[in-house]
Amino acid sequence: MRGGRVAVVGGSIAGCAFASAAVRAGADEVQVLERTRGLLADRGVGLCIHDDRAAELAAVGALPAGIAAHPLTRRRWVVRDPDAGPGGRLFWEQPFPFHSYHWGLLWGGLRDATPDRVAYRQGATVTAVADGAAGGGQQAEVALADGGTERYDLVVGADGYRSVVREAVCPGSRPQYAGYVCWRGNVDVRRLADAGVEHGPGDAVTTVCFPGGSCVVYRIPGPDGPRVNWVLYATPPRTGPLPFDDPTSFPPGRVTDELTAHLAELLESGFPPYWARILALTERQNTHVQPIYDLHTDRIASGRLLLAGDAASVVRPHNTSGAAKALQDASAFEAAWRGAGSWDGLLDGYRAARGAAGREMVALARRLGRAQVERTPAWSDMDGAAAQAWWEGQLAGAADIGGQAMTR
Structure with a gap:
């Protein structure tokens, strides 16, 4: 099948990948409708892609070559x-x-690889979508904040x-709060020596375990050199106005x-000193908090509407699969x-x-999430054999984290 006019609502990782896939597959016209007007490349969080998934995605053209990554x-x-000393x-x-990536650099590589034929429209806010095919028509309708309809x-x-398109495909289907949050941050590797930290993470991801939570720390590339990225999962303080009933x-x-203050308490009470010093180096303007949600929709396509990436299913970050899933969705679409x-x-x-x-x-x-945050084991009693059995229990037959092998 060739031809057709396609709108991709959202211009981040999944959006760029789907726009490119639609052009390669033969669409006549592809419009990306991205609500933000500023740079998406300034989103500095880290992420990882399994080497096997990366190889599969590169082979089908979904993951462009040359994007900075750290092994x-x-x-x-x-x-x-x-x-045991300061490192625990x-x-x-x-x-x-x-391989680890900087979100903004990964997005920038995908954006640069998007064909020139794609119209990438920033500041185009979609307020509603209607499936024209459901009413006997041949096209879907997109309503924009400026009053236009396309x-x-x-x-x-x-x-x-927070997908608008999902609401049209699965009305009332919304992500549910998991009961805990993650603090995220990253710091320039060059700052480690200033704090008396001899070396930062190299080729290892370190998971720091503490009662009621865990924290992963690893190196990522950055626009101005390598950075140390960290993600700490724990329940938030139980007092104060923390509105987690809506994705935020x-x-x-x-x-x-x-x-x-709660983060500082966690570092003081539960972390080995070495890792606490690394996280404490992160400036407040480089720290954010993300409540954890998840969702699986009953439908990922209906009529002339299709869901991709986090719009189709919201997966807690523990699986280390978000970027790979979005790119695999695009490859399957093509x-x-x-x-x-x-x-x-x-x-x-x-x-x-x-x-x-x-x-x-x-x-x-x-x-x-249950095993590493909600119902943590007695970490101090763990050894290698106990940890291996505990981990296999979480996988429950899955081959690994990082997403599933592609089927074609």
Whole structure:
């Protein structure tokens, strides 16, 4: 099937990937409708992609070459122990075949690889979507904040966990708060020496374990050199106005005094001194708080509407699969398009390829969240054998974290 007019709502990682896939598959016209007017490249959080997933995505053209990435090979699990020194006691080490990325640099690489034929429209806020096919029409309608209405043969919802397109596909389907949050931050590696830290993370991800939570620390590339990225999961303080009943976050520079103080208490009471010093180096304007939500939708496509990335399923970050899932969704979309003879055939093929994947990743990430935050074991009692058994219990037959192998 060739031709057609496609709108991609949302212009971040999933949006750029789907726009490129639509052009490669044969769309006549592709419009990306991105609500923000500023640079998306300034989003500095870290993420990781499993080496096997990266190789698969590169082979099908979904992950462009040349994007800065830092190789990781192992994951170290440590717990505070006064007898073990400032770095804590290492109780387990496991293989970790991933590369880490800076969100903004990954997005920039995908944006640069987007074909010139794609119209990337910033400041285009979509307020509602209607599936014209459901009413017997041949196109979907997109309503914009400026009062305009546009019609497309297909609308892709790549608009994240607050997706407007999802509301049209699955009315009332919204992410649910998991009961805990993550503090995120990163710091220039060059600052470590100033604080008496001899060396930062190299090829290892370190998971710092403490009662009621855990924190992953690893190196990422940055626009101005390498940085140390960290993500700390724990329950928030139980007092104060923290509105987590609706998907929200506290962006850099707007984290409340209460949340900042709670982070300091966690570092003081539960962290080995070495790792506490690294996190404490992070300036407040480089720290934000993200309540953890998840969601699996009953449908990922309907009529002339299709959901991608976090719009289709919101997976807790423990699975380390978010970016890979978005790119795999785009690859499956392209393959479904090439094998379809109609729009209905395209959506059927996409549903068959990606429907179960989202559900299974949400389930795995929930198990990981329960084990590493909600119902943490007695970390101080753990050794390698106990940790291995505990980890296999979380996987429950899954091959690994980082997403599933692509099927074509």
